[in-house]
Amino acid sequence: MKRIVTITxxxxxxxxxxAQGLTLTPSHFxxxxxxxxxxDAHATLFNNSNLDxxxxxxxxxxxxxxxxxxxxxxxxxxxxxxxSTMNVGLAAGAQGILKLSIFPNGVPGYAEYTVHAYDATxxxxxxxxxxxxxxxxxxxxxxxxxxxVVLFPNPARDVLYINVLNKTVTSIELYSxxxxxxxxxxxxxxxxxxxxxxxxxxxxxxFVRVYSHQRELVTxxxxxx
Numbered sequence: 001m002k003r004i005v006t007i008t009x010x011x012x013x014x015x016x017x018x019a020q021g022l023t024l025t026p027s028h029f030x031x032x033x034x035x036x037x038x039x040d041a042h043a044t045l046f047n048n049s050n051l052d053x054x055x056x057x058x059x060x061x062x063x064x065x066x067x068x069x070x071x072x073x074x075x076x077x078x079x080x081x082x083x084s085t086m087n088v089g090l091a092a093g094a095q096g097i098l099k100l101s102i103f104p105n106g107v108p109g110y111a112e113y114t115v116h117a118y119d120a121t122x123x124x125x126x127x128x129x130x131x132x133x134x135x136x137x138x139x140x141x142x143x144x145x146x147x148x149v150v151l152f153p154n155p156a157r158d159v160l161y162i163n164v165l166n167k168t169v170t171s172i173e174l175y176s177x178x179x180x181x182x183x184x185x186x187x188x189x190x191x192x193x194x195x196x197x198x199x200x201x202x203x204x205x206x207f208v209r210v211y212s213h214q215r216e217l218v219t220x221x222x223x224x225x
Contacts, residue, residue: 021126022055022117023048024098033104033136038152041100041132045074045117047090053126057098057117058085065109069163071153072115073099078157080195103152104136105163111135148218149210155223158199160208164192168212175207182206198224 023046033039047053059072069081074088075096090096100115111134118127149172150163162172164187172185174196182201185194198206201224208220 021048021122022046022053022119022128024115024117024128024130027128027130029130029132029134031102031132031134033102033134035104035106035108035136036150038101038103038150038154039134041102041113041115041130041134043098043115043130044095045090045098045128046095047092049126050092052089052091053119054087055090055117056085056087056120057115059100060084060114060116062112062114064111064113065104065107067105067107068109068111069103069105069152069161070113071101071103071161073097073101073153073157078153078159080159080161098130100130100132101153102132102134103150103163104134105150106165108136149208149220151208151220151222155225156198157225158197160196160198160222162194162196162208164194166210166212166217169210169217170213171211173209173211175209177205177207 024043025046026043029041031039031041045055057072057074059070071081072079072083074086076088079086088096098115098117100113102111113132114129116127116129148166148169150165152161169187171187174182176182185196203224205221205223208222210217
């Protein structure tokens, strides 16, 4: 009889551990963004079970002003704005990051997002979500109205996205912190978003110089993770 009770208690404890599933902390964000910059909703994803899991995350846009961009980062990568779902492995008892970066791109307004995370094999019991609300105000500063480019994410891991806001931009150059030119990117008219691979760069600080017909317009700094 004692053995049956012991086995029963063990099974109840095992079910209890696995029923906890996933948690996202924090699960709610109410953020204020700079219209010329970006803001992060940075959460920690916990696998509270004793099972290794493959977690699917899905970004849902409830409302968003035209011109805004968002990107999701997990432990594997930071993904292009066009990527709205991805799978990521999470070992038993482990934790990882789940981050939503929001870029107003110079446009004032209000947006709401939800990022869902779940195990597709048991989504009813193993799931978590974070809800993100973001407002961006137009402060009316010339520096905001006359922004030339926007860099994101910053810091960057694999890809640096350069959003060109000034139509006179013709080329962009990437430099190391010691002034070594690493690459030149020609800007194609009508293509305001440029993806620059940076996975081959070492961790550190780099500079982006923006030109209009060989005349330097501005220099921006970014970090490589």
